[in-house]
Amino acid sequence: MPYPTLRTLVEKVWHEHVVRQAAQGEPDLLYVDLHLVHEVTSPQAFEGLRLGGRPVRRPDLTLATEDHNIPTIDIDEPIADPVSRAQVDALRANCAEFGVRLHSLGDVDQGIVHVVGPQLGLTQPGMTVVCGDSHTSTHGAFGALAFGIGTSEVEHVLATQTLPQTRPKTMAVTVNGQLPPDVTAKDLVLTLIAQETTGGGQGYVVEYRGAAIESLSMEGRMTICNMSIEWGAKAGLIAPDDTTFAYLQGRPHAPTGADWDAAIDYWRTLVTDVDATFDREVSIDATTVKPFVTWGTNPGQGVALGGKVPDPGDFNTDDERAAAGRALRYMGLTAGTPMRDIAVDTVFVGSCTNGRIEDLRAAADIMRGHKVAGSVRMLVVPGSARVRLQAEDEGLDIIFKDAGAEWRGAGCSMCLGMNPDQLAPGQRSASTSNRNFEGRQGKGGRTHLVSPLVAAATAVAGHLAAPADLPARV
Amino acid sequence: MEKFTSHTGTALPLRRSNVDTDQIIPAVYLKRITRSGFEDGLFAAWRGDPEFVLNQPDYAEVSILVAGPDFGTGSSREHAVWALTDYGFKVVLSSRFGDIFRSNSGKAGLLAAVVEQSAIEQLWSIVESDPSTEVTVDLADSVALAGRFSARIQIDDYTRWRLLEGLDDIDITLGHEADITSYETLRPSFKPMTQPSPQHRSGTGDSPIANALAQPG
Numbered sequence: 001m002p003y004p005t006l007r008t009l010v011e012k013v014w015h016e017h018v019v020r021q022a023a024q025g026e027p028d029l030l031y032v033d034l035h036l037v038h039e040v041t042s043p044q045a046f047e048g049l050r051l052g053g054r055p056v057r058r059p060d061l062t063l064a065t066e067d068h069n070i071p072t073i074d075i076d077e078p079i080a081d082p083v084s085r086a087q088v089d090a091l092r093a094n095c096a097e098f099g100v101r102l103h104s105l106g107d108v109d110q111g112i113v114h115v116v117g118p119q120l121g122l123t124q125p126g127m128t129v130v131c132g133d134s135h136t137s138t139h140g141a142f143g144a145l146a147f148g149i150g151t152s153e154v155e156h157v158l159a160t161q162t163l164p165q166t167r168p169k170t171m172a173v174t175v176n177g178q179l180p181p182d183v184t185a186k187d188l189v190l191t192l193i194a195q196e197t198t199g200g201g202q203g204y205v206v207e208y209r210g211a212a213i214e215s216l217s218m219e220g221r222m223t224i225c226n227m228s229i230e231w232g233a234k235a236g237l238i239a240p241d242d243t244t245f246a247y248l249q250g251r252p253h254a255p256t257g258a259d260w261d262a263a264i265d266y267w268r269t270l271v272t273d274v275d276a277t278f279d280r281e282v283s284i285d286a287t288t289v290k291p292f293v294t295w296g297t298n299p300g301q302g303v304a305l306g307g308k309v310p311d312p313g314d315f316n317t318d319d320e321r322a323a324a325g326r327a328l329r330y331m332g333l334t335a336g337t338p339m340r341d342i343a344v345d346t347v348f349v350g351s352c353t354n355g356r357i358e359d360l361r362a363a364a365d366i367m368r369g370h371k372v373a374g375s376v377r378m379l380v381v382p383g384s385a386r387v388r389l390q391a392e393d394e395g396l397d398i399i400f401k402d403a404g405a406e407w408r409g410a411g412c413s414m415c416l417g418m419n420p421d422q423l424a425p426g427q428r429s430a431s432t433s434n435r436n437f438e439g440r441q442g443k444g445g446r447t448h449l450v451s452p453l454v455a456a457a458t459a460v461a462g463h464l465a466a467p468a469d470l471p472a473r474v
Numbered sequence: 475m476e477k478f479t480s481h482t483g484t485a486l487p488l489r490r491s492n493v494d495t496d497q498i499i500p501a502v503y504l505k506r507i508t509r510s511g512f513e514d515g516l517f518a519a520w521r522g523d524p525e526f527v528l529n530q531p532d533y534a535e536v537s538i539l540v541a542g543p544d545f546g547t548g549s550s551r552e553h554a555v556w557a558l559t560d561y562g563f564k565v566v567l568s569s570r571f572g573d574i575f576r577s578n579s580g581k582a583g584l585l586a587a588v589v590e591q592s593a594i595e596q597l598w599s600i601v602e603s604d605p606s607t608e609v610t611v612d613l614a615d616s617v618a619l620a621g622r623f624s625a626r627i628q629i630d631d632y633t634r635w636r637l638l639e640g641l642d643d644i645d646i647t648l649g650h651e652a653d654i655t656s657y658e659t660l661r662p663s664f665k666p667m668t669q670p671s672p673q674h675r676s677g678t679g680d681s682p683i684a685n686a687l688a689q690p691g
């Protein structure tokens with residue numbers, strides 16, 4: 001199939017990485033610029049290399065970190081859970097054997113793989129980035145084509161630095177106007193997913209564009225791209241601009257000197273051509289977006305914070321009605337209950353969606369001078385060790401601790417509860433993470449996805465709340 | 475991957491339909507960190523039952539699985555194929571396979587070939603009346619043979635070619651090594667590398683900051 005002459009951003013990035021163009025019906029062979037690795041999806045891939053007697057082709061384009069399984073307290077002690085410990089030990093042994101750079105627990109560059117890549121300046125515009133993790137889409141915020149892969153593919157990339165891939169369809173999501181105050185990227189993406197449903201992006205790579213996207217910080221853009229996978233898209237990306245370049249400049253792996261100039265010249269070409277066409281276009285009016293929370297058990301089951309738990313009978317199809325009924329039973333909610341009346345016992349601030357410094361600042365800003373409600377346990381888990389150190393430098397940890405929150409080490413933590421940070425059955429959380437699936441944060445646990453602002457206000461109020469709902473500070 | 479032209483061995487008659495990947499290997503067996511050793515999870519739910527065909531001494535050395543229709547449906551776990559190959563199976567015959575299972579099989583060198591249900595039933599009777607019957611599955615000639623029994627086997631051309639040539643996906647890609655290398659020489663110099671790292675520290679404990687990080691407040 002010929003490439004169009006007028007190209008969208010993703011088509012430009014794709015085209016730049018074709019090692020070998022496929023015959024009709026076969027996938028293109030794409031080069032991978034950056035391969036990120038963590039402990040859960042890599043052990044069999046390394047084992048496969050060992051069995052096949054193959055080396056890692058480009059250890060210098062590969063980076064590993066420990067994030068999914070690791071504890072966020074007492075990190076100098078051996079990991080208590082034997083399965084978690086075995087996976088972490090295996091990663092350490094594999095990285096040593098194959099010469100892969102690893103940031104282990106206790107290392108200043110350790111953290112959630114999708115926080116670490118950008119923070120080191122390794123994620124750059126126009127790159128292809130893959131990882132055995134579906135939220136690899138996060139890196140699209142830099143104008144990179146970034147997507148999650150399975151364990152066989154991890155092995156394939158380790159061995160060849162390439163992946164056979166079938167060209168995806170393209171979609172534009174244009175967000176016009178500006179978000180109102182106290183409305184964040186998280187509210188925007190939750191609104192989008194509720195509108196388009198969890199399957200709406202299936203088969204597409206999505207480009208987010210428009211005035212509201214251009215106004216977002218890199219952190220906000222990462223939040224949006226992170227959740228692309230939650231509405232089924234293969235990847236999401238945003239054209240790089242001055243915000244992107246300012247974020248990158250001076251980071252450890254950002255280009256310098258003449259390389260920086262060459263890079264900037266190239267990066268500026270990474271925009272969708274004016275008359276290029278997408279397979280599908282969607283638009284959203286940013287001015288109408290409100291603080292948004294989920295009531296159900298998938299990220300598309302959400303409603304404005306000012307709204308009510310919906311009545312399953314009001315949905316259009318039998319499937320949706322049944323899904324909503326099941327979700328309400330699991331969540332222990334009654335149709336018609338105002339969302340603000342829902343009391344929570346746990347608040348989690350963290351994850352690759354909202355565990356970056358800006359998210360912690362936003363939450364701390366709300367917490368300052370307030371106390372976490374007596375009925376609530378609040379866990380603040382920085383996305384990386386560096387985020388943690390920076391937050392401590394800025395005194396954010398003191399604000400959280402003074403308010404009564406727990407201040408933790410970096411990792412995935414309660415986002416998926418593979419480590420000891422879990423909900424008990426029946427417990428209810430307001431969580432800044434990205435998945436509210438049944439049992440995601442612990443067996444029987446109930447999750448409401450929220451922004452960092454809503455998380456902080458909810459911790460203080462004891463029920464789902466926005467900052468504006470809080471009383472004057474004490 | 476080893477070339478697969480023909481395989482001769484004894485066969486296991488699995489008279490069940492809709493054996494999904496959860497039955498081939500339950501989720502609790504997926505936590506292993508190695509690529510080998512998954513045989514202990516194979517058909518785990520049934521292995522406690524002495525009546526289960528795989529537990530019978532007559533079938534101790536089987537390497538060909540003759541399965542009912544819709545074998546390998548359900549979850550995409552690659553471990554289902556690994557459990558079969560780790561146990562020693564080289565071939566699975568069924569009248570219908572789960573799609574992802576079939577494609578995973580091709581990647582791991584397990585021949586998952588389609589045979590008409592009537593032929594499956596004949597094979598069942600043959601190996602039930604004499605478990606020591608030698609069955610030959612010849613991929614080059616696309617046929618399964620057992621004494622006077624013979625049946626066509628079907629498999630898609632691409633997978634057949636890869637198995638006959640002993641090529642896995644990685645081998646095929648490495649066959650384009652020259653393309654990869656020439657692509658690499660053209661990559662711009664500003665693209666980042668993870669090594670050598672400006673501030674690289676590996677492992678734990680050798681970082682001065684590790685102790686500072688060890689005790690979050």
Ligand code: SF4
Pocket residue numbers: 067068112113114133135351352353411412415416433434
């Ligand atoms: S924080 Fe959550 S979503 Fe992100 S990589 Fe970790 S487990 Fe996955």
